[in-house]
Every structure is written in C-alpha cells, then in structure tokens.
Amino acid sequence: MSLQLALIVLGAVAIVIVVIFSYSNQRGHLFSRVVSFRIPITFLNTLKSWIRLPRMFFSGGLKSALISAIDFRLDPDPNKLPDAPEDKKAQRPINLRQHRAYTRKINKEFQRILKLDYWARLSGPELAQSHDVLAIYRTHEVDLIHPHRIHGLIYPGNEWVDLEDSGPSDRFYDLIVSAQIVDKNGAISESELTRTNNLVYELSEQLNRKLQFDMTTEDALDEAKLLDKFCKQYDVLVIFNIVAGKGQQFLGKDLNRLAAISHMTVDNIGMLRLLDPETNEIWFTMANQFEPGVLPIEKLEDFSTTGLFLFMSVPLVSQPIDALEKMYSVAQFMSLELSGTMQTPDGADIDTHEMEKIRQQVITITDVFHRVGILPGSEAALRLF
Template identity: 25%
Template sequence: MSDLQISLVIIGAVIIVGVVIFNRIQLARYHRKVQNVFRHEHDDVLLNDERKPVFGSGRIEPQFGDEAPSIPDAAVGSANTPVDRQIADDQPAKEPGVQRKTAGIDSMINYIADIRASSPIPHEKLIDLLQQKFDYGKPVRWFGLQEGQSWEEISLDTLSPRNTYIQLKGCLQLADRSGPVTEINLSRFRDMAEDFSAQVQAEVECPDISEAHARAIDLDKFCADVDVIMGINIISKDGGAFVGTKIRALAEASGFRLESDGVFKYRDSETNEVMFSLGNFESAPFLPANMRTLTTHGITFLLDVPRVANGERVFDQMAHIARLFSSTLNGILVDDNRVPLSENGVKRSRQRLADIQSNMAVRNIAAGSETALNLFD
C-alpha cells in the first residue's frame, strides 16, 4: 500500500470519528434542551377552571365531542353503604374523597366469610386452604387474626408455622372490569368456607347469597358508569410520520419509561402507580428493538380515570405534556375520529373527569384508592 493510500485511509477514519463525536454532542444538547422544557411548570388558563359537578344519565365513553356525558343519579344511591374497614390508628383524618389507609378488608366490594375458632387453626389446614385453586371468577384474598395482633393478609408466601390464627376472613370480590360475580360462584365460595370451618371445628358466618349477588350487580352498574379512560391523540399536521427515536427521546426526557407491554408509562414517584401512559395510535407497540426504525402517524396519551388520584391535576399534567409533544413533533391534538381537539374540548374532558371522581368519592370509593385499584384492575 502506497503512502497516498495510507494517508487517505487515515483521513477517512478521522472524518468518520469526527462525525460520530459531532452527532453525540448534538444528541446530548437535544436531550438537555428537551429535559429543560419539560422541567418547567406552566399554568394553563383554559384548564384551571372551577369544578362544577353535574350528574345526569347515560354511560360515559372516552370522547372529545361537544356534549359532555353525565353520571347517573342511581350511582349516588349507595353513598351511605356501611364499610367494614380497619383503619390504622396512626393515620390522620383526611379531606372527604381521600380514602384513608386500610387493612384491605372491605365489605363494600367483597363477600366475606368470617371464620372463628376457639383455638389456633392448624398450620397444615391453612396450607391446604391456601393451596386450593380459587376459581370463582373473581379475586380471592384471605386475612388472618392472631391473638393480641391486627388483621394481616395471608398467603402461601407469608404463612409461617409460628403463625397462630384464631380467626380468618375469606374475601371474594363482588365485581371487577369483567362484570359481577355470579350467584353460583358465591354459593361455591360459601360452601368451601363452611366445609373448611367444619374441618377445623370453627364457627363460620356467611352473608346471604341473594343479597350479596344483588350488591354485586349494583356495584357493577356503578363501576360501568365511572369506568372511563380519557385520551388525547396527536397526529402530524402535514400527514407525515413521527420517528420512533424522537418519540422515545421526548418521552424519556419527560419522565416516561418504556415497559414490556409496548407502552410508555408515567408512574408516581412514591406509589409507583401509573398516572398516564403514551402508546402508538397505530396497532404496532413501542418496543425497544423497533424504536430506531419505527415510524407512526400518531401517538395517544391515556388516563385511566378511576385508577388515578387527584385526577384534575394529573389530567392537567398530561395535557401539558401532550401540547409540548405536539409542538415539538409538529403535530395537532385530535379526538379518536381525527377531528381537531380544541381547548374547549380539553376543558370539557377535564370537567367530565372531575364529575366522575366526585361521584366516586360520594360512593366512598375514592379514585386511585386501594378499593378503586382492586375494582378496576
């Protein structure tokens, strides 16, 4: 190889290294710039309106039209439903609508079999009980009480031979997002609790099946009325496509993390619960392996209304980030029908969210509470 060829190879290598370094510097500057943009809070006059709860009729679906659906009066009827909760003594009283910390034994959403023994229940019997396949169509949880102690949830993972439980509560959830528990499954659960009590020579108290099923249907109706996911979509103004690398950079700079289900999640720093999410408007999920080559004509922000505490504040935060994405990506906010979403439309959606969460508070099921998270899992 001649000196000229060697010189050309060296010059080419230097140029390539220089381009790589320049691109990394530019990318770092871009990340810092985006992060600084998202770090600042901005008041939005259109979103900071006073809340005026309105209750009407009809089930709500996620939409951004001019008519704001309302909440049925029937959902308010059970506001005074008694709740069997064990409140932690060291928890201060909170404002109405904010659920206090509980032991998880909640008769509002559970059918509870109360088993009382005169002596500690044998450890082997507890293992047999917890090893059963509880196929009742809804979640089942068990709680135990040791003499002189507080109620605690028990499972095969937490059970120890040192535990001496004298009382158990078996909780079958009355409803979830798939509907109410059936009367047959309620009867099967009661029969199982009665059989176990006979084996350990304990007394058992089980609520009436017909009444419990009626409660399950009423609870499911309420859940259907408030089970709403609100979304904000962004599509390109000129019909072009958004690049996956840019979407990911914006998302991570604003606090999202890409998770295994192909959706960016924005989680609460204290509870780790999802506050809102960012997904692809098209069918393809966001996966780490394809973000470099992915392009899409739209993205969607989603907020699961009954699962999020302080919904108005969280909605404001989501809408603010959506506007920043829209500006950076040269996009436009639209509804599910690709109709441009005005500020008044965003404002109405925020008010609708406030009405839903107010109605949940009246029912003593605060949005984002343990009860709500179990119901809307």
C-alpha cells in the same frame, strides 16, 4: 311530528301570515299591528325546532376525549380485517374502531358506599393452626373463580394476617373467608357464591367454629350487580391524539428526544409512559396511533408515523386531575414541537375550552368514586379495574 305534517302546518301558517299582512296594508295600520305577528312567528320558530329535532338524535353525539375502557384494545382485531396481510393490519388506525364515548348519567344508585367482598367470619374458643386451616381451604378454593382470600386474627399479635403469608405453625383466634364479588370479567354468580358457602361450612364443621355471614346470598348478588354496573359505567379512559399534517410524518428520532425531555420511560411492551416521581404510579401512556400501538424502541431512529395518542385511566391514578393536567401539558408540548394537531378520538380539536370540559368531566367521575368509597388509584380500584 312527521316531516309531511310539518310541511302542511308550515303552509297553513304562511297563508295566515299573508292574509294578516294584506289586511294590515289595506287598513294602513301595519306598524300598529306588528305585535300580532309575534304569535305566528313564535309558533314558526318552535315548529322549526321540532323539524330539526330528529337530526340531533342522529348526529352521532358530542365529540369527547373520554371513552369507555371496556372495549378498548391496542392489539390488532382480527375480526375487522380477516383476510388482510399482517403488514396491512399493522397500519390500521386504532381510532377506526367503534369505541363508546363516555356519557355523563345522573345515577341515583351510586349514592352510598359499595361493597367489594362477600365474607364470613368464623370464631371459636380454640386457636386454629395455619397448616390445618389452609389444608381445608386449598381443597375447596379450586372451585372458585373470582379472587378470594382467607385472613386470620393472629395470636398473640392480635393483627389480621393473610394466611397465605403466614407460617405453618402460626395460630389464629378468628378467621375471615372473603370472595370478591366483581372483577374484570364481571359479577360473581350464584353458583360461585354457593361454592364459597360450602368452603365456609366445611371450615366451620372441621374447626368447630361459629359462622357469621356479612350478608345473604341474595343481597350479595344484588350488590354484585350494582358494583358491576358501576365498574362498566366508570371504567373511563381519557385520550388525546396527536395527528400529523397532510403529507407530514413524525420521525422516531424526534419522538425519542421529546420523550426524554418529558421524562417518559419505556414499558415492557414498547410504549412510553410517564410515572409519578414519588409513587411510580403510571400517570399516562403514549403509543403509536396504528395497530398494534407499540413503538419499536430499539429501532426508533428509523421509525416514523403519522399519529400518536396519549391515554390515562381515570380509575387507576390516585390524582386524576393532576395526571390529566400533566398529560395535556405533554401533549401540547409534543404537538407543538412536531407541528401536529391535538384532537379527541373522533377528530375534534382540543383547545383550552375543550380541555376545560374534559377537566370538569373527570372531576365529576372522581366525585362519584369518592361517593361510593372506591378512591381512584386505591387498592380497591386496582382490584376492580
């Protein structure tokens, strides 16, 4: 409903109310007629909600600590400040970028196990030698872009082995050529699937082996499209900002001390991270809130900043809830010790109520990963994300 029409209707309703009120006063039965006001008042409240509705759509959406990882980057974006000197670029907050917030979607497509690979099995009466197979394979694999592999059922062990790890004299019963249908750059193309088929046909012809494809090229393209959609929708980061108060700064010597207490270590690019003590899996990372995000570890005593942020990748940790709880605990500890405030990327304070909402979102995402057969932190997840 347009604003102009809404105002006209409001005016008409107001006139009706005045008439009813005057009539009731004249008759001396005001209280007995209060019930008659329920209909226009209910209508008035409904109309009020209609008028407010457009504002809800333009309010910028709900604030969230979960964002899409697709366009997330830590290094400076030259497109944003093309003429700024390097020292100015380095002070640009990473949060000024327009990151897409994760929004929960009810998607009926992700209700089954998703396939990661397009493959073909080659079987024959004679054993194939590793050297001969790889000579053909390596001639054609140069045309392939997405990750691809060739495995063989080794003789006499009866075990599937990656031929790239085999010896030149190893022999195999059956062979399987596979191509990953989605990677970080997107879905496989029909052209690349055709080149994969050409490789398989060449192996079949030269090694005198029968072919069995897992699915048709058309089915593989459909599966790749669905898997790519899943990866884009559920490649999610959880981010907690720690922001200094007005006129305050976080000193490097304090960061160094608190990181040591929290058992955080330095990675190879100058960021602090917390590892799972049993598996060495990265639970989460802490970085400077200003581009390029790195902390000058060797000169940390002389460093200061007004903001930090901690982030974890939901697909890349095997126990997302445990990692989230640990990140929240460390962020709470850091913000308390540094007299800072813990916030979402768009500035909303993170309290226990907000944390519970974040936790439920991560549980929902984790459930979807289990439903499609790609467990967070698994080999399959590491291949895709």
